[in-house]
Structures are given as C-alpha cells and as structure tokens.
Amino acid sequence: GIQVEQSPPDLILQEGANSTLRCNFSDSVNNLQWFHQNPWGQLINLFYIPSGTKQNGRLSATTVATERYSLLYISSSQTTDSGVYFCAVRTGANNLFFGTGTRLTVIP
C-alpha cells in the first residue's frame, strides 16, 4: 500500500513560536486530511486538503499533489496545540492510510 511519512517525529516549541510539519506520500492521492489527536485521544479533523492551500485561524495547510507532499503550519503556538498531528491519505479505494504522526509539545 501507499507509504505515508511524517516529519519531524517529535517537536518541542516555546509558546508563541511557529512550526511546520511535513507529510510525504508515495503515490497519487485523491484525499488528504490532517488531524490533531489531543492528550485524551480524541482525533479532530483540521483540514481536508487534497491540493492547494487552506487556512483556519492560526493553522494553515498546503498540499502539492504533483510533488507528493503536504505541509501543516502552526503559527503563534499555544499549549493547547500540544498533541499528535496525523496526516492521512486515500488513493481511490476506501482505505484512509495514516502516517505515524508528529508529536508536538508546546511549553509555556
């Protein structure tokens, strides 16, 4: 199946700093989503972004489908941004393939 690689695996930031998370995938996709998993395990959908750029408050995402990568930007990070960020892709079948995530810790 498709390979989904996320980097960095771990990231520690001071509150107020900016960060960029990367997702590389090994095949063409028709669906790409970014999720945030909070410390209690709840997964929240951040973006549906198979291509192009979207912004939602302090978060934005860009997917360059032709080059098979997506970036998630977090600006002015807050302690509530802590958790694990997952990228997930779909290649046309029904399965959504998840990366192993980036664990973000924001310290006050």
Add this chain to the structure above:
Amino acid sequence: DGGITQSPKYLFRKEGQNVTLSCEQNLNHDAMYWYRQDPGQGLRLIYYSQIVNDFQKGDIAEGYSVSREKKESFPLTVTSAQKNPTAFYLCASRLRDSSTDTQYFGPGTRLTVL
C-alpha cells in the same frame, strides 16, 4: 448534539473472553470505520461499512467481527482469536459531498486484556 459516541471509555477483559465495543452516530453518514491504534503508532483499519448490511475487511481484520444492522450503529467484537487485543480503538464515520471527503472520529475505547 450531532456526533459519534463510543462506549465504554475503558474496558478490561480477561484472556479468552469476547468483548463488544459500541459505536453510534447521529450524523446520518452512510460509511463507518473501525481503527486500532497502538502506542506511538498511527491508525490501522480493522473493518469498514459503506452501507447497512454490508461491511468489508480492512488491513488487520483477523480476530475481529462487526455488524451493521442499522445506519446509526457499527459495533465491533474483539474475539478470543485476537492475539494481542490491548489497544485504543477508534470509530469513525465519513462525510462525502461535492466539497469535502472527511472522516469524523468518536472519543475511543481503551481495551486492556488482563
């Protein structure tokens, strides 16, 4: 409130017992999914259902079973055949229309085998 509910939140099982995890949604979504998450890992697909009375195996279906008798409900049974069932189990449903194709997740069930 619209959403996905899972119960119980925590479940302890003795070896050799079957247990059933509940997943209910009131979002009117057709497709539903079960995932397993192990510590420090991403999610892996166990089973999915695109419509009532139909379901398909995912990547790690061995030792699990499901049913889909109602649109709102997609219970997962972890059988004694599952060799290492201790994990975090997440249920999801899918919204697909002209502008999006998004999965929404329940809060999860943590299963521990004693």
